[in-house]
Amino acid sequence: MRRSVCIGSIILLLAVGSNRAVSGEKTPPAQPQQAAAASAEVKIDNFKFGPEAVTIAAGTTVTWTNRDDIPHTVVSTDGVFKSKVMDTDERFSFTFSKPGTYEYFCSVHPKMTGKVVVQ
Amino acid sequence: MKTKKQDELVHDHNHDGIDRRGFLKCMAWAGTGALCVMQGGVLKSYALGTAGGSGAKVSAGELSFVQLSDSHMGFNKAANPDVAATLKAAVDKIGALKVSPEFMLHTGDISHLSKPEEFDTVDQILKGASAKDVFFVPGEHDVLNDDGKQYRDRYGKQGSGKGWYSFDKKGVHFIGLSNVMNLKAGGLGSLGAEQIDWMAQDVKNLTSSTPIVVFAHIPLWTVYPEWGWGTEDSAQALALLKSFGSVTVLNGHIHQTMQKVEGNVTFHTACSTAFPQPKPGQADAPGPMKVPADQLRGLLGITEVRSVHGKHALAVVDESLSEKAETPHASNY
Numbered sequence: 190m191r192r193s194v195c196i197g198s199i200i201l202l203l204a205v206g207s208n209r210a211v212s213g214e215k216t217p218p219a220q221p222q223q224a225a226a227a228s229a230e231v232k233i234d235n236f237k238f239g240p241e242a243v244t245i246a247a248g249t250t251v252t253w254t255n256r257d258d259i260p261h262t263v264v265s266t267d268g269v270f271k272s273k274v275m276d277t278d279e280r281f282s283f284t285f286s287k288p289g290t291y292e293y294f295c296s297v298h299p300k301m302t303g304k305v306v307v308q
Numbered sequence: 309m310k311t312k313k314q315d316e317l318v319h320d321h322n323h324d325g326i327d328r329r330g331f332l333k334c335m336a337w338a339g340t341g342a343l344c345v346m347q348g349g350v351l352k353s354y355a356l357g358t359a360g361g362s363g364a365k366v367s368a369g370e371l372s373f374v375q376l377s378d379s380h381m382g383f384n385k386a387a388n389p390d391v392a393a394t395l396k397a398a399v400d401k402i403g404a405l406k407v408s409p410e411f412m413l414h415t416g417d418i419s420h421l422s423k424p425e426e427f428d429t430v431d432q433i434l435k436g437a438s439a440k441d442v443f444f445v446p447g448e449h450d451v452l453n454d455d456g457k458q459y460r461d462r463y464g465k466q467g468s469g470k471g472w473y474s475f476d477k478k479g480v481h482f483i484g485l486s487n488v489m490n491l492k493a494g495g496l497g498s499l500g501a502e503q504i505d506w507m508a509q510d511v512k513n514l515t516s517s518t519p520i521v522v523f524a525h526i527p528l529w530t531v532y533p534e535w536g537w538g539t540e541d542s543a544q545a546l547a548l549l550k551s552f553g554s555v556t557v558l559n560g561h562i563h564q565t566m567q568k569v570e571g572n573v574t575f576h577t578a579c580s581t582a583f584p585q586p587k588p589g590q591a592d593a594p595g596p597m598k599v600p601a602d603q604l605r606g607l608l609g610i611t612e613v614r615s616v617h618g619k620h621a622l623a624v625v626d627e628s629l630s631e632k633a634e635t636p637h638a639s640n641y
Contacts, residue, residue, distance in 0.1 A: 235592045235593035235595065236593035236594065257593075258386075258387065258595055258596050259595050260420070260449070262452075273453055274421060274422070274453055276421060297448045297452065297491075298448075298536055299494060299536060300495075300536040302493050
């Protein structure tokens with residue numbers, strides 16, 4: 190039932206790896222059965238999360254992809270999520286169900302930080 | 309009785325035993341090779357090419373060991389598709405050293421992805437080395453996924469079981485530290501209060517004339533914080549060593565040689581045996597640096613360290629894996 194509430198206002202995010210701020214004015218008329226597919230992507234290039242900050246709607250799945258020659262991790266500062274180590278081209282996904290700001294970093298290279306804002 | 313040679317210390321403006329030219333030679337980019345001799349806290353530097361020409365023979369009864377670092381077994385990308393071959397080349401280099409080392413230090417990133425087979429391969433290759441004992445400290449690549457449990461199961465018996473330990477060899481006190489665990493977001497390498505407390509106890513009863521060698525993966529001095537090349541609480545650890553006349557700090561992690569002298573402490577980083585990394589700030593990121601295949605081995609290497617009993621002297625020699633590189637001559641004390 191909570192899902193049906195979300196569907197009306199859900200923002201279908203197709204982050205394309207740019208730094209484009211995502212705002213949610215336009216909502217495609219999503220089919221109810223497809224609404225759960227809301228997703229966003231973060232690429233890891235040159236020891237940086239790109240984009241460093243993503244803003245998403247609750248229920249969105251964020252997928253991180255490591256495109257470096259060096260392994261990285263995605264670890265929530267507050268312990269909410271933690272990936273296994275990702276070698277080149279490996280991915281990690283997490284679905285954010287609750288609004289809030291989730292800061293994270295790479296536990297191998299802690300200078301690498303990012304955040305996910307869930308609205 | 310000593311004649312001044314071209315690359316000996318000439319100008320000593322600060323009366324600290326370091327002239328600018330000599331210091332730059334010590335900071336020489338990997339592969340060129342520098343011989344740095346610590347005597348009573350005074351650093352003297354020579355270019356490797358001139359080091360063998362003259363001087364007294366090495367004293368008998370001294371301690372000689374080799375530092376290996378950053379083998380990254382399992383790495384297979386363009387910067388070096390065969391890191392096993394270059395580690396074997398490092399082992400061959402060790403076998404060819406004029407003074408046979410008594411043991412080896414490995415300053416971490418033994419493996420690339422903490423996989424059991426990666427550790428197995430390194431152990432197997434190192435069995436072929438002329439020196440049999442290897443003392444390890446962990447790199448961040450060795451403690452992935454399991455908070456270092458596998459690392460400690462394999463290598464932790466050397467020490468307290470937490471990745472840090474000490475031992476003595478011929479009057480030199482060695483301290484192996486772990487600064488790759490529990491790293492904080494946005495931060496640098498970290499030793500942690502428990503380890504620093506342990507170290508305080510460890511050195512408490514040593515006489516100040518005891519030469520100290522500290523080895524750890526991430527540099528214990530701030531090389532380049534923007535890339536995480538430093539340890540946030542290293543100053544607290546080094547403060548415990550202020551009263552000692554000779555302290556040598558050996559690190560890895562940055563895949564290039566670099567040297568710095570601060571008071572009684574000489575800091576030194578070793579080359580990787582796997583792939584080079586860019587100089588600080590000279591690339592977008594500190595990742596593997598791809599160089600032409602015929603230049604790779606000139607940028608990889610090992611570090612040979614010798615201590616002369618009674619002189620508080622530690623000589624630190626970087627040697628590249630290039631076959632063209634000159635063999636260092638141990639005759640310049």
